[in-house]
Amino acid sequence: MTGVANWLNQGAALPLALIGLPLLGGVIAWLLGKRYALQVAAVLVFGLANIFLSLALFLGGGADVTLPFAGYGFEGHFVAGGMSSVLLVFTSVVAFLLARYSVSYFKGDTRGGVFLLFYFVSIGFVNGALLSSNLPVMLVFWEGLLVCMGVLLLLGNLEKPRAAIKMLWISGVADLLLMLGVIVTIRVSGQSDIAAMGRLPVEGLGAYGCALMLLGAMGKAGAMPFHSWIPLAAEDASSPFLAVFPGSLEKILGIGLSIQIVTRIYDVRPGSAMSTLVLVIGAVTLLFGVSMALIQKDMKRLLSYHAISQVGYMLLGVGSCLPVGMVAALFHMMNNALYKSGLFLTAGAIERRTGTTDLRHVGGLGRAMPVTMTCFVIFGLSISGFPGFNGFFSKELVFDAALESGVVYYIVALVGAVMTAISFLKLGGAAFFGTLRLPRGIKQVREVRAGMYLPAVVLAALCVFFGAGNRLVDQWLFQPALGLTESFAGWPENWVLVALSVAALLLALADHLYGRKKTGGALGSADHIHHAPGLRQAYALAETGKLDPYNWLVAAVGGFSRVCQWVENGVSWVYDKGVPGLIGGASKLLHRGVNGSLTRYLLLAVAGFAGVLILFLLILL
Amino acid sequence: MTVLQWIPHLFLALPMLALIVNNVIPRARIRTTTIAMSATVAGAQMLLALAGVFLLVESGESAVRFGMIWDAGKNVGYFQTDLVSMFLLMCVGMVALASALTALTTIDDHRGSYTNLLMVMMLGLNGMLLVRDLFSLYVFLEVTGLASFVMIGMYKSTRDLEGAFKYLALSALATIFILTGLSFLFIKAGSLAFDALTPALFSGAGDGSTLLCWAALVLLISGYSIKSGVAPFHSWLPDAYESADTAVSIMLSGIVTKIAGVYSLLTLTRLFDGIAPLKTVLALLGMFTILVGALLALAQKNFKRIAAYSSVSQMGYILLGFAAGTNLGILAGLLYLFSHSAAKSAFFTNAAALEKQLGTLNIDEMGGLQKRMPITSGSSVVALLSTAGVPPFAGFWSKLMVLLALWSAGLKGYAAFALIASILTGAYFLRLQKKVFFGKPNPRWDAVVEITGGIRVSEILLTIVTVAVGLVFPLLLLYLQRAGLI
Amino acid sequence: MNIAIYVCLGCMLVFGVFSAASRKLIISAVALAVVSAALGVLMYVLGAHTAAIFEVSVCSGLVTVIFISAVSLSNGDKQIEAQDVAVPARKRRFLPAILIGAGAILMIVAWLTGFSVGTPAAAVSGANFNDVFWETCQADIFGQMVALIAGASAIVVFFKESENE
Structure with missing residues (x-):
């Protein structure tokens, strides 16, 4: 006691x-x-x-x-x-x-x-x-999260738990990489406690440790190539699940650990190979996620692709290995938790009221669900980076960090921003604006309960607050978190960047209007991108899952399992057919020699005698 | 005279007495009880020999010498029993008992003849175990052979006579070999008494007589091998076992081949201890026998033929035990002999039961008899497990001892081979069990009931023996160790 | 001496094969008697006089008499003839020829190599009959007894008609 x-x-x-x-x-x-x-x-x-x-x-x-x-x-x-x-x-x-x-x-x-x-x-x-x-203890909790997610996904669809299996596999592999990374790190540093480690150099074994841990952490957050379970889960799982796990908790843990790895555990320099690794992964994730999001017709799937894409921004920040990048990553992660979960909440509201989130069947709900619509608008503006909202400020910091790391990253981020805006214009236009479309069987909808819209409202308010009061947020949260003395808050100093961002938004709007006129509705406003030459084939590939590393893994595992089966068959053949066949054949051969003829018996006996004689001679001489 | 000293007399006196009683008292009076009488004699022999073993061990002497009616005045012992003989006498009793119990049911005709022949056979076997020279051994061997031959052909059907004749022909060949060998030995040694035959016969100048001794050894091995059913001399065995009445098969497989054949080979190894080629040849014969017997058993369809080939195969193990040449080896061989006698007799008793209740011995026609004949099935399974060497039955221990004897004698390759060949044993037995007792029941046998009477008693008795010996085996070994025999 | 041995052996061989190959029981019985007689002579030549006497009288004489009387009392003679073994004549003469030829070769080899068996007389000669009979050979006597009983039982079994028991 x-x-x-x-x-x-x-x-x-x-x-x-x-x-x-x-x-x-x-x-x-x-x-x-x-x-x-x-x-x-x-x-x-x-x-x-x-x-x-x-x-x-x-x-x-x-x-x-x-x-x-x-x-x-x-x-x-x-x-x-x-x-x-x-x-x-x-x-x-x-x-x-x-x-x-x-x-x-x-x-x-x-x-x-x-x-x-x-x-x-x-x-x-x-x-x-x-x-x-302590890293191993942290791993225990990390795994616990995996188990909880797995169970929930499983319970969501017990007959065909595809999403659960895929999630367990992908996250499992990511966690495995993290574990390996932890082991190597402990080996290299001789410590198992973060507090006791200094900043380890990234070379030799340490490089592997760093890379493994980063991959594990990023995988948890949902970066490529560990992303493909999230859209699948979007079909099977409920909106609360999506809001909680891929929406907020995973990112918090993943990006949080990534920042720790890069700043406290390992000494990763800007411009080093490790930094480039993270930057590249971030850029690819960003672009891929938003490209796929663009063409989705189901709201939850669209949002889940966006969740993937947003991780890319955070990783661009982490990968830059600059203080501004860290702040960018942290800020963006928090913002993302706010507006992404908020978006899922609105999707959940729609789902609850209409039973579906497929925009082909439902839409134009703005008048029927005003509160939800307002929240959605705020979230959408935040995620698109509209000046004044929280997303704008964190995105600008990301652009800053990306530009310092390399122009190409900045361009990728900008293109991503354009496409984000396009997809949200499409989403908003289809879901909330325009004529009311309801699925069969639903006569009318009304706003959801207070218990459901109030949290969304609070989140929206927080988005506004994080935007308007970003300086305060920086002072209270980011500086203590990262141990920085200088502040990166406030309007960005580089006006060129801001101008480019605004231009990007305008471009997105123009494209949206163009697409709208072409197809006659908000839903199809991104179709011209979908079917653009060059992109169409890429989209087709992605849709059929050929670009999904999980499918490659499954194919490889299938191949490996076939090899194992082949070996197993071989061994079974030896035991079931080979040896018994040999013995049976010998038995039958001998059996045919026995025909009941006495002469043969006598001859055999005499032959035996001769045999004994020969044996004796052999032994004696 | 101590108890120990008059017990051996009974081994010769009791069968003789039964023989006289059987032939003197009018047939009508003892017709039904004549077989029971032979069973009593057999049982008595078994118990007396068992007592004799313990008494002999306790007394510390190595042997008991005695004469037919009165004991030897001079130093020449004409009958002698030592521990090995006493033990084997017990086996003889046990198998004869099983045979008699089975005969109560299977032999309807010729009951008196059966008893006569059984007593003669017992006299022959006992005599073999009690004599002190090779020629007398041969004489009793012939007596046993004659009795077997007649018993096989007892019913005079064509098949019986054919089996008997094959046996006779190969027996004649064996006789030729044995007598020639004995005569060659006689030339060099001047006498065929056990005391006169030593390994020294085989050394000496390279004149003709030493060469003759080697030739004698070859001939004797061949001759006794024919008698014991060792491959490749075994060909008469399946035909004889199959055509004989089951009670006779029990005797043949359970004890005759063993005493007439393997015991003689054992005598050779004990007399000519240290002659290396002898051991090697016996070991090789043993290995060959195991393999051939097992392989041939795999292809059989008749219950009794499978049992016959199994006997051939198991003989190899006994031979391997003796070939090890050490005390442990001899002990192992003897114990294997005992456990095989018990198991194989049980197995043939099952064959008798099946033949009686089903009328056929073709295993393809049987199936799922386990429910209808549980005792037969149970005893068959026990016999199978004991032969295959599964603990805790007697067969496991004896097989283990054989392997240990081989290993410690340096014959490691043989030990490994013997072990692997056990798989074959299991294979053909399992095949048999599956086809006969387990597997899908053949609707033809729906009305079959369990066997009763002597056969049932015999089955149960032998099963109990197998299980009991298996369970108390360690105690037995401790006892033997205490007596200084291991 | 040696010539006598070879002659006896030769007679035994030829008449033995003849006895086994002959198809009439009576001829076989007679041939067997000749074989026993030759064996008796051989024993005498080798120095076992007592054995020679027993051999000639019992085997050659007594047994043959019993044999022939049994044959004539039953109709076995005709039965044997009735059963015709379907072996072609050429083959029938094959085996006996081989056996006799092999025996002849063995004898020639033995004669050429000067094979001699020596006289195993030391132990037996000069012994008292009584001693020999009752002391040294008790086991033998018992064995003989049992053998006789065995033979009698065998005959009884084989030749008794099956009774209605």
Whole structure:
């Protein structure tokens, strides 16, 4: 007991509570499955408690606690330092909002309880991962998140769990790479604790460690080539799932760790090979994601491709290895969590009311769902980078970092911005503006419950706030998180960049109008890009999954499994046919020699005698 | 005279007595009980020999010498039993008992003849185990052979006579070999008593007589091999076993080939200890036998023929045990002999049961008999497992000992081969079991019931023996170790 | 001496083959008697006088008498003739010729190499009959007894009509 008291004195209570309380909350929320009001209450209580605790940690100057329980020589070293406490607070706020939304979304649906259970458990794991200073312990929490996601996807579609399997495979591989990276890093540094490591040089074995860890972290965040499960999940999973996991939690963990790797664990220099690796991955992800998003007709799929694409921006920031890049990445990640989950919330609202998010069947809901529409507009403007909103500021920082790393990256980012804007113009136009289209069987729609739109409203408000008050945000959050003294907030100094961004937006608008006139509606406004020569073939390839590394992996695994089967068949043949055939053949051969003839018997006996004689002679002489 | 000293007399006296009783008392009186009488004699022999083994071990002597009616006045012992003989006498008793019990059911005709012949055969076998010189061994060998020959052809059907005749022909060949060999030995040694035959006969100047001794060895090996059914001298065995009545097959496979054949070979190895080619040739013969017997058993369709080829194969193991040449090897061979006697007799008893209840022995026609004849099936499975060397049955221990004896004698390759060949044993037996007792039931046998009477008693008895010996084997080994025999 | 041995052996061989190959039982019986007689002479020549006497009297004489009387009492003679073995005549003469030829070759070889068996007389000569009979050869005596019983049982089994038991 004195040990526990000591721990508490050290301030261990807070980190432990941050991990344990959500777990408890999840169980309680699950148990309260049938009673809606109690569930809401539980969610509110635990969500607010989470916020409260993380604020306490943040404002209280952090904590540094070591619990020697993990065994195997690994300690449970929990540190709530700069980045972790900031992320904790941010996560807790977003998590609270999304939890409230989820409860409302699943009202009357039995799946809600299970979802809340795993959601809260995931929050607990995320808190733990953020708090862990010891890499192996962090991995444990990391994996816990994977398991929760896997179970939820599985429960979403038990008959054909394609999405679950794909997710488990892809994320599993990413986590495996991360594990390998951790092992190599521990080997190179001799430490297993981030706090105790200095900045390791990126050379020799260290290079592998760095690359592996980065790949793992980026894969978690959803960068290419670890992305292809997200659109698939968009079909099977519910909007709350999409909002929570690929929308916010994964990015927080992934990008957070990436920043740590590049700044604290390894000494990655701008312009080095590692930096180029990250930049390239970021650029490719950005472009690919948004290109695919452009042609989607289903809202959730479109949003999920965008989620992939946004990671590209963050990685451009990380890859630049400059302070401005880090700020850019962190800012963009937070913004993305805000507006991306918000967008998923609106998609969920539509789904709840009309039963589908396929824009071919539903659209023009602006008048029927005004609140949702307003939130959507704000989110859309943010993600497109409209001046004044949070997305604009973080994107400008990304452009800045990208330009410093190389012109080509900047151009890619700009093109991506154009295409982002186009796709959101299309999305908004089709979903909320224009004539009301409803799927068969639905006569009318109205706005969703307060429990569902309020979180979206709060998120929208936060988007505005992060935009208008970005200087404050920078002061409070980014500088402590990254340990920087200079501020990158405020309107960008480079007016050329701003002008180019605005021009990009105008270009997007023009293109949208052109496409609209061509096809007569917002939905088809991006079709001319889809069917453009050159792009059409590329799109066709992508659609059929030929560009999906997962499919390559599956094919390779299939090939490997065929080889194994071949070997197995060979071995079985030896046991089932080869040896018995040999013996059976010998047996039949001998058997044919026995024909009951006495003469033959006698001759055999005499032959035997001769044989014995010969043996004797051989031995004696 | 101590108990130990008058027990061996009974081995000669009891069968003689039964013989006299059987022929003197009018047929009508003892017709039904004549076989029971022979069973009693067999059972008595088994128990007496068992007691004899323990008494002999306790007494610390190596042998008991005695005469036919009174004991030797001079130093010449004409009958002698040592531990090996006593043990084998017990085996004789056990198998004869099984045979008699089976005969209660299978032999309707010629009951008196059966008893006569069984007693004669027992006299012959006992005599072989009790004599002190090679010529007497030969005489009793011939007696046994004659009795077997007659028993095979007892019913005088064409098939029986054919089997008997084949046996006779090969027996005659064996006789030629054996007698020629004995005469060659006699030339050099001057006497055929065991005391006079030593390995020294084979050394000496390269004159004709030493060469003759080597030739004698070759001839004796061949002759005794024919008698024991070792490949390639085994050809008479399946035909004889198949055509004989099952009670007779039990005797033949269970003990005759062993005493007449393998025991004689054992005697050779014990007399001419240290003659290397002898051991090597025996080991090679053993290996060859195991292989040939097993391979041929795989192709058979008749229950009894499978059993016959299995006997051939198992003889190889016994031979390997003896060929190891050490005390452990001899012990291993003897124990294997015992466990095989028990298992194979049980197996033939099952054959008798099947023949009686089904009327056919073609395994392709049988199927799924396990439900209808559970005791037969159970005893068959036990026999199979014991022969294949599965713990905890007696066969496992004896096979293990054979392998150990071979390994410690340096014949590692043979040991490995013997072990691998066990798979073949399992193969043909499993095939048999599957076709006969397990597998899809043949609707033809839906009305079949379990066998009763003597056959059932015999099956159960032999199964109990196999299991019990298997379970107490370690104790047995400890006892032998304490007695200084291992 | 040696010539006598070879002659006896030769007679035994020829008449033995003849006895086995002949198709009339009576001829076989007579040939067998000749074989036994030749064996008796051989034994005498080798110095086993007592054995020679027993051999000639019992085997050659007594057994042949029993044999022939049995044959004439039953109708076996005709039965054997009735069963015709379907072996072509050429083959029938083949085997006996081989056997006799092989025997002849063996004898020639033995004569050329000067093969001699020596006299194993040391142990037996000069011994008292009583001693020999009751002491040294008890096992033999017993064996003989059992052999006789065996033979009798065999005959009984083979030639008894199956009773209605």
